[in-house]
Amino acid sequence: GIQVEQSPPDLILQEGANSTLRCNFSDSVNNLQWFHQNPWGQLINLFYIPSGTKQNGRLSATTVATERYSLLYISSSQTTDSGVYFCAVLILWGNNDMRFGAGTRLTVKP
Amino acid sequence: DSGVTQTPKHLITATGQRVTLRCSPRSGDLSVYWYQQSLDQGLQFLIQYYNGEERAKGNILERFSAQQFPDLHSELNLSSLELGDSALYFCASSVGLDAGELFFGEGSRLTVL
Numbered sequence A: 001g002i003q004v005e006q007s008p009p010d011l012i013l014q015e016g017a018n019s020t021l022r023c024n025f026s027d028s029v030n031n032l033q034w035f036h037q038n039p040w041g042q043l044i045n046l047f048y049i050p051s052g053t054k055q056n057g058r059l060s061a062t063t064v065a066t067e068r069y070s071l072l073y074i075s076s077s078q079t080t081d082s083g084v085y086f087c088a089v090l091i092l093w094g095n096n097d098m099r100f101g102a103g104t105r106l107t108v109k110p
Numbered sequence B: 001d002s003g004v005t006q007t008p009k010h011l012i013t014a015t016g017q018r019v020t021l022r023c024s025p026r027s028g029d030l031s032v033y034w035y036q037q038s039l040d041q042g043l044q045f046l047i048q049y050y051n052g053e054e055r056a057k058g059n060i061l062e063r064f065s066a067q068q069f070p071d072l073h074s075e076l077n078l079s080s081l082e083l084g085d086s087a088l089y090f091c092a093s094s095v096g097l098d099a100g101e102l103f104f105g106e107g108s109r110l111t112v113l
Helices: none
Strands: A004-007 A010-014 A019-025 A029-037 A043-048 A052-056 A059-064 A069-074 A083-091 A104-109 B005-007 B010-013 B019-024 B031-038 B042-050 B053-057 B064-068 B074-078 B087-094 B108-112
Touching: A004 A083, A010 A019, A019 A029, A019 A083, A019 A104, A029 A069, A043 A052, A043 A059, A069 A083, B005 B087, B010 B019, B019 B087, B019 B108, B031 B074, B042 B064, B042 B074, B074 B087
Parallel strands: A010 A104, B010 B108
Antiparallel strands: A004 A019, A019 A069, A029 A043, A029 A083, A052 A059, A059 A069, A083 A104, B005 B019, B019 B074, B031 B042, B031 B087, B042 B053, B064 B074, B087 B108
16 A cells, blocks of 8 residues: 655654655555644645645645655744654545645654 | 544543444545554554545544434444554545545544543
8 A cells, every 4th residue: 555654753843943754655646634633633634736736834744756755844943843743645546535744743842 | 633533532431342433524525534553553544534425444443433414414333343443533624535635633542432
């Protein structure tokens, strides 16, 4: 089945720093989303980005579908950015289930 | 607020028991998905319903079942519970049959003692 790999698995930053999270996937996809799971367990939609680039405030994302990767950029990080960031993909001819990566655990220190 | 409502938020029960988790999708969404998040397995797809019909099945145990009602809310039934069923159960919804953008509820945290 499709492999979804996220890196790094853990990231510790000082407040104000920038970071790049990566998601590699092993097959063609027609849907890719980034989620933030906050410390209370809520899964929050960040981007729906099967291809191209999107920006939302301090966050932006780029998906290069032909090269099978997506990047999530966080600029000027804040302590509220802490949590786990998941990439999820829907493969082109699959079972219609979104496959999640293992996540990147981000800790932003004040 | 994603617009997806899940109840209960927390549930503690004993092994061998049965529980029902409920999900109301976003207004206008016809698809409902159930996911299980456990510490050792990550986020796993269980099952999808579209407009009342089962459309896709993932790693759902035979002890688990689900349905979607005419008003589009869905229930996930977990029976003969085991310690290993302790997890966060998420419901998600999307507009169409194919998994477009998914919106997740806040989850139901199940603890089996």
